[in-house]
Amino acid sequence: MNESPSIxxxxxxxxxADVSHSIDWDRIRADFPLLRRQVHGKPxxxxxxxxxxxxxxxxxxxxxxxxxxxxxxxxxxxxxLGSEATESYESARKKLARFLNVRxxxxxxxxxxTFAINLVAYSWALPRLKPGDAILLTRMEHHANIVPWQLIxxxxxxxxxxxxxxxxxxxxxxxLHALMTPEVKLLAVAHVxxxxxxxxxxxxxxxxxxxxxxxxxxxxxxxxxxRPVDIKxxxxxxxxxxxxxxxxxxxxxxxxxxxxxxxxxxxxIGGGEMIKEVSFDGTVYNDVPYKFEAGTxxxxxxxxxxxxxxxxEALGMANVEAREQALLAHLMEELSKFDGLRVFGTAPxxxxxxxxxxxxxxxxDLATLLDLEGVAIRSGQHCAHPLLQWFGVAATCRxxxxxxxxxxxxxxxxxxxxxxxxxxx
Ligand code: PLP
Numbered sequence: 001m002n003e004s005p006s007i008x009x010x011x012x013x014x015x016x017a018d019v020s021h022s023i024d025w026d027r028i029r030a031d032f033p034l035l036r037r038q039v040h041g042k043p044x045x046x047x048x049x050x051x052x053x054x055x056x057x058x059x060x061x062x063x064x065x066x067x068x069x070x071x072x073x074x075x076x077x078x079x080x081l082g083s084e085a086t087e088s089y090e091s092a093r094k095k096l097a098r099f100l101n102v103r104x105x106x107x108x109x110x111x112x113x114t115f116a117i118n119l120v121a122y123s124w125a126l127p128r129l130k131p132g133d134a135i136l137l138t139r140m141e142h143h144a145n146i147v148p149w150q151l152i153x154x155x156x157x158x159x160x161x162x163x164x165x166x167x168x169x170x171x172x173x174x175x176l177h178a179l180m181t182p183e184v185k186l187l188a189v190a191h192v193x194x195x196x197x198x199x200x201x202x203x204x205x206x207x208x209x210x211x212x213x214x215x216x217x218x219x220x221x222x223x224x225x226x227r228p229v230d231i232k233x234x235x236x237x238x239x240x241x242x243x244x245x246x247x248x249x250x251x252x253x254x255x256x257x258x259x260x261x262x263x264x265x266x267x268x269i270g271g272g273e274m275i276k277e278v279s280f281d282g283t284v285y286n287d288v289p290y291k292f293e294a295g296t297x298x299x300x301x302x303x304x305x306x307x308x309x310x311x312x313e314a315l316g317m318a319n320v321e322a323r324e325q326a327l328l329a330h331l332m333e334e335l336s337k338f339d340g341l342r343v344f345g346t347a348p349x350x351x352x353x354x355x356x357x358x359x360x361x362x363x364x365d366l367a368t369l370l371d372l373e374g375v376a377i378r379s380g381q382h383c384a385h386p387l388l389q390w391f392g393v394a395a396t397c398r399x400x401x402x403x404x405x406x407x408x409x410x411x412x413x414x415x416x417x418x419x420x421x422x423x424x425x
Contacts, residue, residue: 023319029404031056031311042374045409045416050194050353050400051378052244053225055308059247062307066300074299075273089299092306093289099309100239101230102256108289109297112253113221114144116240117188119255119292120217121148123265124238125186131157136179136187136214138163138171139390140196143383145188145219158185165390169196169345177208186215191223191234195382195398196345197328197353199223206236215261221245225402226324226351228317231256247312248305251298262288269294315403323403328352330407331399334414344396352401355382358417361424363395369420375413 029035032054037044046054066088072081074089089109097104110116125135135149135158153160161184163176171189180187187209192199206216216236223229225246231239238261243252257265267274267285271294276284285291312320331354335341340359358366367379378398381388388396399413 021322023315023323025323025403025406028315029406031058032404033057033060035404039374039376040372042372045373045375045405045413047399047401047405047409047413048376048378049225049245049402049405050222050382050398052250053247053402054404055247055249055304056311058311059249059304059307063249063300063304066303070303071300073296085299088303088306089297092302092309095306095309096254097256099313100224100241100256101232102239103259105287105289106256106259106262108255108257108262108292109302110253110255110293111251111298112242112244113142113219113240114242116238116242116253116255117144117217117219118148119268120238120240120257121152123268123292124215124261125149125152125158126155127266129153129156129158129185132183133158133185134161134181134183135159136161136163136176136184138176138189138200139165140169140171140193140198140384140387141188141190142194142219142221143385144221145190145217146386149186149188162386166347168347169193169198169350170347171198171200171205173201173205176205180209180212180214182212184212184214186217188217188219190219190221191229192220192226192351192353193345193384193387194222194353194400195355195384195387195396196347197350197355198345198347199227199349199351202234202236206234210235222351222353225312227321237261243301243305243308246305246308248308249298249301252301252305255292259288262292265292267291267294271295273297320403324352324401327401327403327405327407327410328354330410331401331413334410338414338417344391344393353398354400355396355398357393357396358421361421363397365424366397366417366420369423370413370416373416373420375416 034054070084072085074086094104097107161179164172191202202218209216217238218236220239220241224241237258239256241254244250274286274291274294276286342357344355363379367377380395
C-alpha cells in the first residue's frame with residue numbers, strides 16, 4: 001500500500017511560492033471524475049464545496065485499491081494484510097501531521113470536526129468546568145462548535161459568552177478582548193466561517209487567550225482545505241478538522257491537541273484499541289493518541305485521506321489559496337453588478353464562500369431553480385442559526401468554490417442567476 005497515487009498533479013511548487021498562474025487548472029480539474037457529469041441535462045457547476053469537497057481520482061483509487069488488495073483490520077493481526085493496513089493507517093497520520101506542521105503522536109484520528117470538538121468538550125471541559133466558569137464562543141460558529149459547549153455548560157453550570165461581529169462579518173476584536181475575563185476557561189473559534197468566508201486572526205486570538213490562561217479550540221473545517229495551515233504557528237491548544245472537505249473521504253478527520261492535554265484527559269469513548277490491558281479490576285489505557293481511538297477506525301477512509309494530502313501537497317496550498325482568491329474576486333465583481341443582491345460577509349481576506357440573497361426571491365426557490373440549470377449551491381441556515389438570526393434572515397444561498405472550479409463556471413453561474421431571477425418575477 002505504499003504506491004503513490006497514479007493520478008494527481010505533479011509537484012509544481014516549493015511551499016510558499018505562488019506560481020498558481022502557471023498551473024494548468026483545466027488539467028487539475030480533469031482529475032475530478034464527478035465534475036464531468038451533467039445534472040438535468042446541463043454541465044454540473046459544483047459550488048457547494050464548503051458542504052463537502054469533490055474527490056480526485058487519486059483518492060477514489062486509493063480507497064478502491066485498499067479494499068481490493070490490502071483490506072484488514074489495524075493493529076490486531078500479525079499477518080501481512082494486517083501489517084499493511086496498520087502501516088497505511090499510521091502513514092496517513094504521519095502525512096496529515098506533516099501537512100499541518102504538528103507531531104503525529106498529538107494527532108487523534110476520528111470521524112471529523114464534530115467528533116473532534118465533542119472529544120474536547122467531554123474529555124477536557126466536562127471534568128474541569130464548574131459553576132462560575134465561562135466558555136467564550138463567537139456569533140459565526142457552526143453548530144458543531146456551539147451545541148457541544150451548550151451540553152457541557154448545562155452539565156457543569158458554566159455559562160456561555162458570545163463575541164459579536166462587525167457589519168462586514170468580521171469578529172469584533174475589541175469585544176473579544178473585553179470578554180476574555182478571568183472566568184473564561186475556554187475559547188472556541190472558527191478559523192474560517194462556513195457562511196461568511198471570514199478568516200479569523202486565530203494566531204493573534206490564541207496568543208491573547210494564552211496570555212490570560214484561556215484554552216483555545218480552533219475549528220479548522222473550512223481553513224485546512226483552502227489555505228496553508230500551520231497549527232504550530234497558530235499556537236492553539238486544540239485544532240479540529242474534517243477530511244471530506246479537503247478532497248478526502250467522508251467519515252475522516254482529526255483533532256490535534258498539545259500532548260500535555262491529551263495525557264491529562266480521560267478517554268472519551270471506551271473499547272478495543274484504546275487500552276493496554278483490561279481486567280475486571282481496572283483498565284490500563286493505551287498511550288496517546290490511541291487512548292482516544294476506540295474501535296475499528298475508518299481505515300480505508302484514512303488511506304483516501306492520505307492520498308488527498310498527497311494531492312493537495314503536490315498542488316501546493318499557497319497555489320490553492322491563490323486560485324480560489326482569483327475565482328472569488330471574479331465572482332464578487334460579477335455579483336456587484338447584480339441589482340438587489342445582498343452578500344453576507346465582506347471582510348477583507350475572506351475565503352471563497354459567498355452567502356447571498358436576491359431581493360424578492362426565497363433562497364430555497366433560487367437554489368432549486370439553479371439546480372435545474374446544473375448549478376449546485378446550498379440554501380438554508382448552513383448549521384449556523386445564531387448567525388442568521390443576527391442578520392435577521394431565515395435563510396441564505398451559499399456559493400462556495402474550490403480550486404477545481406473555473407472562471408467560465410463563475411460566468412455561467414451568474415448568467416443562471418439572472419435567468420432564474422427573471423423566472424421568479
Ligand atoms: N465546522 C464548520 C465551520 C463546518 O463548516 C462544518 C461542516 O460543514 C463542521 C464544523 C462540521 O464538520 P463535520 O460535519 O465534517 O463534522
